[in-house]
Amino acid sequence: MTETFTARRRPAPFARARTLxxxxxxxxxxxxxxxxxxxxxxxxPPTYAATSYVVAVPTEKSDTASALGFAQAYGRVANQIAVLGDAQVWAGVPVRTLQSSVQTATSPDAPMVAITATSSRPDVAADMANAVARALTRHAEDTKDDTHVELQQFARATRPASPSSxxxxxxxxxxxxxxxxxxxxxxxxxxxxxxxEPGGPASVPGPAFAADAHGQL
The missing domain is CATH 1.10.287 (Helix Hairpins)
Structure with a gap:
């Protein structure tokens, strides 16, 4: 009686799920x-990615180890307002767009900075990457006498042919x-x-039922 009452009170979706x-x-x-x-x-919308590369080159008063260290530093400051403020003029987009769309990466073995920009338009992605690389190179040129390291364009970003998304x-x-x-x-x-229930396991007679059947025999 209890089992029948419980089965009737069970929500319909669960009852249907059990029969599937x-x-x-x-x-x-x-x-x-x-x-x-x-x-x-x-x-x-599809997303396009374009990457521009700049390389840190030591001057006569510096060495390769210093260039590698400054490449790491330039990679960290590439997203700063001082750099992006100049880059927005050449990229034709606001600073906020550059901050959210441009990422930099450096290598522990090579004094190189990779500047990657993403956009829904392939031409805009290439323009943003090249603009940030140009602005970063100019800032490095202003401090070259103090750091004895200069940044040079290694490879310009080209318009991507296929989306990266x-x-x-x-x-x-x-x-x-x-x-x-x-x-x-x-x-x-x-x-x-x-x-x-349909598809359920077959019921097995309990001990009491077996005893009654034996007594009737």
Whole structure:
């Protein structure tokens, strides 16, 4: 009586979930995740990345070790207002855009600074990277007499031919994988079928029932 009352009070969605085949949860998760991931890739504008390189060169009063150290320092100050304030004139974008779109990277083995800019327009990405590299080079030129190190343009950023962001196919695959994983987790926590329900385990007679049947015999 208690089991029947509990089964009637159980919410309908859980009752339906218990009757579904196990593979349907995973298949639903894969399908929903793939659609969401592919849709996200379609509505999100592509992002383009362009990189410009500058190299620190020691003067006659310095050495390679000093140039390597100053390259690390220039990489850290490339996003400062003093540099970006000059770069915005050549890039044609506000300082805030440069701050959020430009990143620098340095190498512990080479006195080189990589300046990477990202934008939804490939020409703007290249212009921003080259503008920051030019501004950084000019600031290094102003302090060359004190640092005995100068920055020189190593490679200009070119207009990227393809976006650096993931395509809708890739985002769809990622979404499908995540959906399949969630479907598998839902399969583990879903209520199990009990005896008497369609597809549930067969009920086994208890000791009392077995004793009554033996007495009737």
């Amino acid at each position: 085949p196990p593979w349907t949860l995973i298949a639903t998760g894969v399908l929903a995740g793939g659609l969401l991931g592919g849709g996200y890739g379609l509505v999100t 993931a395509s809708p196919a890739v985002t769809g695959l990622v979404g499908a994988s995540a959906g399949g994983l969630l479907g598998g987790l839902a399969l583990l926590v879903r209520p199990r079928r009990t005896a008497g």
